[in-house]
Amino acid sequence: MPERPRAPLPGDPRPERLKVVAELGRPQSLPAGEEQFEAMGTGQDILVLGLGPEPGLLAELLPRDGVSFVECPEFEAQMPPEWGKAVPRAWQRLSPDKALAAVAAGRRVLVYRPNLRLFPSFWGPLRAAAQVASLGRGQAHEALREVWLPARENGLLVRELADAFGEEGFSVRLLAPEDLSKNLPRLLREATPALFLSLNFAGLDAHGEAFHLLEAAGAAVAVWCVDNPFHLLSGLRSGFWKKALLCVTDDSFTPRLMDLGARAVLHLPLAAWRGFGANVDAKIETNDDVAEAEGAPPVRDYGLAERLVFVGRSEFPDKAGFFAGITLPEDVWEAARERLDRGFRPDFAWWAERLGSLLWPGRQSREPGFGAEQCAREWRARCLAAGARETPFTVFGDAGWDALVPGLTDRREPVDYYGPLADIYAQAGAVLNVTSLLLPAGLTQRHFDVWAAGGFLLTDATPGLAIFPEELWREISFGRPDDIPGLFRKFKNSRTSRETLTAAWRELIFEKHTYRHRVRSVLDWLDLD
Incomplete structure (x- = not known):
């Protein structure tokens, strides 16, 4: 009989992990093991959202029949030939649309969690649908005439917006932004807001899990970009922002955002609060x-x-931290100074054009931002x-x-x-x-x-x-x-x-x-x- 495999010892070489180029173009390793999967729901049949790097492991753990799965095409295309051979032939492959229907019908769901960082735009809506289905929202669940605002009581525009929504007949519920990812499922089990309004993406994680969960629960989601929207996008790791209503204080950003895939952009300048000028x-x-x-x-x-x-x-x-490591060509600096001397504005758009910066994805948008901020200081x-x-x-x-x-x-x-x-x-x-x-x-x-x-x-x-x-x-x-x-x-x-x-x-x-x-x-x- 063949020897039983032994547990790895401290001196053994570490197994080499498979890697994939993720959604935003960066190579990432694939964690393996049973612990990488999250289970949701209680149905008899099983739906697997992402097989991970070891489909053979799942084949050992799951039954031969009653299993269906969805796989991200970009992920699967990067797997070696033996990966596909390890998928049991009896398992049924589903399209994302059919998977959503299966979730609604009450399947038990297994999610390969690392996929939410690798290909969040593909997996985010699927996992969110499974999460909402597993919340067990009963008759006590309410659809509220309420706006959820992830902010502290003394935060940016909180008083102003609370008064304004109140005048329009909506109550405002403040949510601690830093705890939101943990608390959101519980909150949505109890109620769904009419609107989730984020200021500068506060309360929305970089990969869009919170956004997709809110969307799946039936809440409208809007993001008011009070600051430069491309600076805000530089901190995101997924394109979920394209599906939200983006409100921008500066309408000159609208064409670029639409070119990058934004579905809805609303020009929403700052405004006055009657409480500020009261009496x-x-x-x-x-x-x-x-x-x-x-x-x-x-x-x-x-x-x-x-x-x-x-x-x-x-x-x-935190200007120094935000622009850390950025250096810009001296000839462009000189042109910007000359422009200031002549009474013109070397603004963000001017810098982006001169530098040819990629505004999304990644952090290149901070380069024209640094130039514009230094000129603004001058x-x-x-x-x-x-x-x-x-x-x-x-x-x-x-x-x-x-x-x-x-x-x-x-x-x-x-x-x-x-x-x-x-x-x-x-x-x-x-x-x-x-x-x-x-x-x-x-x-x-x-x-x-x-x-x-x-x-x-x-x-x-x-x-x-x-x-x-x-x-x-x-x-x-x-x-x-x-x-x-x-x-x-x-x-x-x-x-x-x-x-x-x-x-x-x-x-x-x-x-x-x-x-x-x-x-x-x-x-x-x-x-x-």
């Missing part, structure tokens, strides 16, 4: 007896009535320096501005967005905005908040201003840093023009550009009424 009129007139009688809180005088004010960071958090520094030279100028921001703007004499510490910022905007002689070159046609929160707070904005002439009437934005915009002091003096010396423009802008913002308007756009697009 502005009472706050501005703090000595008014009526305001005091109505309980308007006392407002600190920041001494800004004759000053040009800028509020913001000198660079975004552009901000030039604008602030022009303000500091010829106007009474105040910056609320971090110490990084001290080195970037040597002539700066009045820098104050950063302020809380939900704290005194609205009062600072309202009291300033004017508020300076400088738009990031990472968003070629984007707008900042200042384009809305300053007017909402009753303040007066001066902004660089970004293409994103086209969403507003030209007769309004051309009055308050500049093309070159040297234009800033003259523009500030113009409105300082013309109180009537300033008040007329402020009233017109404030009326426009609240009539057409609040977060309720943005939320309504998303609900209309998804036909959620």
